Amino acid sequence: MTDENGGIVVEGVARSFGSVQAVRDVDFQAPPGEVTALIGPNGSGKTTLMLILASLLAADKGTVRVAGFDPAAQPSEVRSRVGWMPDTLGVWESLTALEVLKTLGALYGMSEAARTSRAEELLVAVSLTEYGRQPARVLSRGQQQRLSLARALIHDPAVLLLDEPASGLDPGSRVELRSLLRSLAAQGKTVVVSSHVLSELDEIADRAVFVNRGRSVKNQTLDEAGTQTRRYYVRAEPMSALAAALGSYGVSFETRGDSRREEFLIQLGSTAEAAWLLRTLVLGEVVITAFAPAGGALEETYMSLDTDRL
Numbered sequence: 001m002t003d004e005n006g007g008i009v010v011e012g013v014a015r016s017f018g019s020v021q022a023v024r025d026v027d028f029q030a031p032p033g034e035v036t037a038l039i040g041p042n043g044s045g046k047t048t049l050m051l052i053l054a055s056l057l058a059a060d061k062g063t064v065r066v067a068g069f070d071p072a073a074q075p076s077e078v079r080s081r082v083g084w085m086p087d088t089l090g091v092w093e094s095l096t097a098l099e100v101l102k103t104l105g106a107l108y109g110m111s112e113a114a115r116t117s118r119a120e121e122l123l124v125a126v127s128l129t130e131y132g133r134q135p136a137r138v139l140s141r142g143q144q145q146r147l148s149l150a151r152a153l154i155h156d157p158a159v160l161l162l163d164e165p166a167s168g169l170d171p172g173s174r175v176e177l178r179s180l181l182r183s184l185a186a187q188g189k190t191v192v193v194s195s196h197v198l199s200e201l202d203e204i205a206d207r208a209v210f211v212n213r214g215r216s217v218k219n220q221t222l223d224e225a226g227t228q229t230r231r232y233y234v235r236a237e238p239m240s241a242l243a244a245a246l247g248s249y250g251v252s253f254e255t256r257g258d259s260r261r262e263e264f265l266i267q268l269g270s271t272a273e274a275a276w277l278l279r280t281l282v283l284g285e286v287v288i289t290a291f292a293p294a295g296g297a298l299e300e301t302y303m304s305l306d307t308d309r310l
Ligand SMILES: Nc1ncnc2c1ncn2[C@@H]1O[C@H](COP(=O)(O)OP(=O)(O)OP(=O)(O)O)[C@@H](O)[C@H]1O
Pocket: 017, 020, 021, 022, 023, 040, 041, 042, 043, 044, 045, 046, 047, 048, 049
């Protein structure tokens, strides 16, 4: 049965290119109203998977449903509902940014009036209004990324597939991207984002799918990620007092850094445990100069997965 509000469901999907098994066995769900992060090292199959979801590549086996449709059997139903932002954008160099968007709108069958107003609205959303009448070739890499995002949104798709959307963006544009993606999810859209910048995904994503060597190795919500064991770094003045105190509480630690900026890394089971340790150290008159999580929640999961440097 077709469920247009079904988001994305992927089960047992595989795809090879000759002898290269780009995707071996991937399962995940990306529900509507949420941002799902696709995380994995270079060559783990993320782009191949996105191409399958976008109906641009067929899976060799497995089940895929995008907004209730099978991309291999019903590509036009899928394409009308999916906005796809590839990791590198080919631009029509002589067209202006506005013309690029309007041309795409025409391809999606939008009327002249509808595509003009939608294109103008999207140029505002991605902060490109002053470049709307410039040929797309003069846009910087980050500006081209933003145009690519606007392109993906032209037909107001229910499902968004964004491959490395933050790459090339300056910090201000990354913050704008984050709030744009959150607002699209809040409108009920299904958003899938692949990125290597895990600290950023912590802020954007509701859930994450970790892939390695073509397999999905973990599915996790950000709430679950936030309650797992986490590494904290701690610095004190002097470090010897910190070492002695930790030793007396039976807390083991690793030393990181150099003599100029030495710090201890400690594994803690929860934020409550971290709060207890910080309080105990301070009450024990250890002069703490820094105490913070060593990485974001997703980065901690990524580092903890036993998949030879996933
Ligand atoms: N058309 C193709 N022909 C042959 N091999 C391919 C093809 N497309 C992808 N591959 C291979 O499949 C594997 C997965 O590639 P894919 O681009 O999906 O990875 P990725 O996770 O997106 O990587 P990155 O993070 O570097 O973008 C790689 O080993 C890649 O070389």
